[in-house]
Amino acid sequence: MSDVTSEDRTQAMLGHLSLIILGVIGPLIFWLINKDKPGFARDQNVEALNFGILGAIVTIVTCGFGQIVVIIFAIIAAIAANKGESYRYPLNWRLVK
Numbered sequence: 001m002s003d004v005t006s007e008d009r010t011q012a013m014l015g016h017l018s019l020i021i022l023g024v025i026g027p028l029i030f031w032l033i034n035k036d037k038p039g040f041a042r043d044q045n046v047e048a049l050n051f052g053i054l055g056a057i058v059t060i061v062t063c064g065f066g067q068i069v070v071i072i073f074a075i076i077a078a079i080a081a082n083k084g085e086s087y088r089y090p091l092n093w094r095l096v097k
Contacts, residue, residue: 004040004084012044012081019074024052031096044081048074049096051089 011034018026027048034042051073058066073089080087 008039008041009082009084011041012048013078015041015045015048016074016078016081016087019048019052019055020071024049024056027052040084040086043086044077046096047087047089047092048077050094051077051092053095054091054093 011030015027015030015034018030022029027045031042031045031049034045051070055066055070059070060066077087077089
């Protein structure tokens with residue numbers, strides 16, 4: 001995406017990284033901020049929110065061990081978003097569109 005602005009990249013990156021600190025609440029906040037705006041930031045925040053929902057379920061079921069996977073993929077996604085590249089989490093459950 002060549003037309004991705006610096007602000008969009010930052011919003012997307014922070015949405016992914018917020019999974020690490022705030023869990024599903026972080027991407028939810030960024031999604032609410034960007035839900036009515038078309039483009040890169042909204043797309044990536046939806047992706048992070050969906051992965052956050054799945055990650056919360058997996059973390060509960062695995063007694064916390066799933067959080068390691070969430071952290072790793074959130075960092076990978078944040079790096080891609082910072083470059084302006086769309087990232088899709090593997091095995092994501094896309095509830096929010």
